[in-house]
Amino acid sequence: METLWILLIPFAGTALGSACVYFLRDGMGARTEQALSGFAAGVMVAASIWSLLIPAMNQASDMGKWAFIPAVVGFWAGMMFLFILDHAIPHMHNHGTEDEGPKSKLKRSTKLVLAITLHNIPEGMAVGATYAGWMTGSASISMSGALALAIGIAVQNFPEGAIVSMPLVSCGTSRNRSFLYGMLSGIVEPASAVLTILLASAIVPFMPYLLSFAAGAMLYVVVEELIPEMAAEKHSNVGTIMFAIGFSLMMVLDVALG
Numbered sequence: 001m002e003t004l005w006i007l008l009i010p011f012a013g014t015a016l017g018s019a020c021v022y023f024l025r026d027g028m029g030a031r032t033e034q035a036l037s038g039f040a041a042g043v044m045v046a047a048s049i050w051s052l053l054i055p056a057m058n059q060a061s062d063m064g065k066w067a068f069i070p071a072v073v074g075f076w077a078g079m080m081f082l083f084i085l086d087h088a089i090p091h092m093h094n095h096g097t098e099d100e101g102p103k104s105k106l107k108r109s110t111k112l113v114l115a116i117t118l119h120n121i122p123e124g125m126a127v128g129a130t131y132a133g134w135m136t137g138s139a140s141i142s143m144s145g146a147l148a149l150a151i152g153i154a155v156q157n158f159p160e161g162a163i164v165s166m167p168l169v170s171c172g173t174s175r176n177r178s179f180l181y182g183m184l185s186g187i188v189e190p191a192s193a194v195l196t197i198l199l200a201s202a203i204v205p206f207m208p209y210l211l212s213f214a215a216g217a218m219l220y221v222v223v224e225e226l227i228p229e230m231a232a233e234k235h236s237n238v239g240t241i242m243f244a245i246g247f248s249l250m251m252v253l254d255v256a257l258g
Contacts, residue, residue, distance in 0.1 A: 013155060014160060042242065056207075128214075148253040
């Protein structure tokens, strides 16, 4: 039961953010979306470093000066995994004018939801890998550290839920359906977390690889999607400032609770 609540924390953040369709009648301005993208990027970069890559190298400390190998291998595997999904799943980013992935006849609203769903997969894997590290008795990962990561991702999922649900209303989707689609885009997080935990439990020696795999997948999303969005508006530093705030918040959560 304890596991269930931790895995659902990020999903709760997405659901709450999606509920903004009932309160923000006029939608979000470009500057607001830019700020939220920067904040999410900051949280994900800090989580990738303190919650995933550093613990991965700590767990491989018995390899001595070669302890970086699992982190590098897992990191690249995670990057390539998201690269493949990015090209295999039809989707469209909020301000995009062209489809990404294979050609399809899906509605624009469906492609927007698929874009955020794709984004959420590595976040769920990150929570699952961190929690699995604690379950397997890793000295470098504590229960509070796993909880800190779940809370940090939930915080940045709140604006993400709003970012996916609000444009759906602009596309003509009802507010109730927009909320539902936005909320469901986050269901892949607990699902991918559970799969990661099951995989980690079966092959404990590969835990450093799983942690760095999740880090690589998250950083792919940051570089491919969030950074371009936070820098979309010319002559504005709001995305950079919010990146720093998100990074600092996640760093504090991980160090203070870890």
